Amino acid sequence: MPTYAEMGRDELTALKDELEREYGEIKAKGLSLNMARGKPGADQLDLSMPMLTAVTTAEDCRAEDGTDCRNYGVLDGLPEAKRFMAAMVEEEPENIIIGGNSSLTLMYDAVARCLDFGTLGSKPWCQYENIKWLCPVPGYDRHFGITEAFGIEMIPVPMTADGPDMDEVERLVANDASIKGIWCVPKYSNPGGVTYSDEVVERLASMTCAADDFRIFWDNAYCVHHLYDDAAEQDQLKDIGAACRAAGNPNRYFKFASTSKVTHPGAGISAIAASADNIAEIKKRMGVGTIGYDKLNQLRHVKFLRDAEGLAAHMAKHAAILRPKFELVVSKLDEGLAEVGGCSWSHPRGGYFVSFDAPEGTAKRIVGLAKEAGVTMTGAGATWPYKNDPQNSNIRIAPTLPPLDELDAAMDVFVCCVKLACVEQLLA
């Protein structure tokens, strides 16, 4: 079967008529489906209901060290919560601070602290005329939102199958002291599903940075979010902390993780992990703005999930729900779009997204067509800094929220929209 690009004009015109009829029929259904955000589905949320009854008596409210968690105190988190989150962030518990329900807030606050105060004695970043940030693309729109809000100039760096293009990263950071950081989702990346290779992790840890206070913002949002139970089908990520220490740059990284997609996104706990020096500074500054985060919720999490083993068993339940959704998305794309040509998509083994690359110049049209047909996608361009995808090509597919039957319907709409947009472009 020829791809669209190999078809003649008449053939394409006939195809367009057929696709428009198909699209019209879809529109007439008045669908209202959503594949825009990485939200767990209701059945996933149900998995954590026992957590809500894990702390109900005054005795339950005691931490292992006797702290009454109902009262004020404990800036950096309960010992058992730090120990538990160590399973996610791979750091010694003493180098972990437990936050509130949002690791995004921990990241925002970390950037803000560096801007206002510098870090470990460096000049406050706000005192520079201009500072810059590396943004592997496609990437996470809320990361880019933070750096944009603070007026930090964002430099896109291409993602490869192994992580960011390290030749490019090394070249940039070696020569420009105004580059202060990089956003990384190192495992099952958002949206590409890429896990950084050991070599990429080592090069990030050891590269020469013109800025002494360069920081890797290591958002390990999907650290335990495998789609497959068999270890051979799970991605492994080298620990950035160990790599930075080995390279003699122990303070270069801030790690972030949360239970947002483990328990309840609206009511999870989060963590920041870093070197002892970094953690000491963060605690000092953080203590100005809070007496401590919600300890009862920390207790709920530890009592419910217990430890690394309990966490893994719980995540396997999520995987059982998510696996069919991801497999459906990929098979719909494989089956529906092979003939189109010029499209590509990820085949992730974990995380929350499928990344789709349409022929250059068609992404906005595809998302617009889908919207008009009742299927909300993440906005085209959202995976790039300033929402500006210069190729107008990348679309993030978020298959987790809709039930399987809705996802099926939504993917049929999406496939039809891709085809139509591609034909339109070839005929234009």
Added chain:
Amino acid sequence: MPTYAEMGRDELTALKDELEREYGEIKAKGLSLNMARGKPGADQLDLSMPMLTAVTTAEDCRAEDGTDCRNYGVLDGLPEAKRFMAAMVEEEPENIIIGGNSSLTLMYDAVARCLDFGTLGSKPWCQYENIKWLCPVPGYDRHFGITEAFGIEMIPVPMTADGPDMDEVERLVANDASIKGIWCVPKYSNPGGVTYSDEVVERLASMTCAADDFRIFWDNAYCVHHLYDDAAEQDQLKDIGAACRAAGNPNRYFKFASTSKVTHPGAGISAIAASADNIAEIKKRMGVGTIGYDKLNQLRHVKFLRDAEGLAAHMAKHAAILRPKFELVVSKLDEGLAEVGGCSWSHPRGGYFVSFDAPEGTAKRIVGLAKEAGVTMTGAGATWPYKNDPQNSNIRIAPTLPPLDELDAAMDVFVCCVKLACVEQLLA
């Protein structure tokens, strides 16, 4: 009976011997008592235990508008949570944002936002060479900690029985555009127990400020924290929002409140309230750093406390526990120190503190003596910016945490320490 200042040297020397003997006996007891921080006692925390079972089923997790509160979303808080907190902050629900477990964080973030971005179009405060802040004294050490951390120059303003010395406040803000804000605990103030008079509220709202973007940080931490149930014995505070609107300065104030001393300090909810323009700007900037605060905890609060009536009934239970403690403190001071002379103390009708003014130059010695005898007080000087009480006179007494018998013992120690320090000073 003569006051100490009226005694002769021999009489004082004999008194000193007697007090030192008494102090030695106290020390020998090896006490470990704490009147340092405004923490609720365990019996107060027990009052809110039903809250921890208020949200346990998937059905419980639905907000009144159908939102599944387990999932992401709702930046500014649930409608029912805003309506509930309106009872505390006296603002229309649409002009309220619900925060996490700390109103201190909302204040820190509000200062940080003004520094980084300005407010309603004004120049970012960090771009000034120097900015200043008015700090009614004695005041709350954590407020002063925020402005100090950001390098904002703090100007102490004396508190009167009606609130801050408004002649001084008006004089300062009228002539100095670098004064950008004022910390206020307007009801049952920390630590003085003062409630601002209507006139003070009106003058704050209507005064001429050289800085267009001057902001009143209105930390109404004790808005519903009466010690007495009879309305005639409860302080009434004029609404700063209404006063600012009436004066044509609708954007001048940020109100803060929380349930920290209503339910569980470690796991409460907080709120910021302000004009529609301020709230719109805060939401825009806040949304960069979070997708929304813990909605399940918002639901727990609303289901448990329900409304203004439920809140008042609940606070009456707190008052029943706290009233005897405050009455004990005041009666110990009244009985123990009348003869000393030169000391004064507040007789609060609400809030969390008794403010004690020792003879000039003795506060640090008193707190040191108490510490040595096993009674931890708030550090002398803590109620002033930079921990610098130029009179070395003010001591904050926090009577809420210790059980009544411990408080009784701690106050005996305190009274003995005050007497001894006063005699020492007269003999020095």
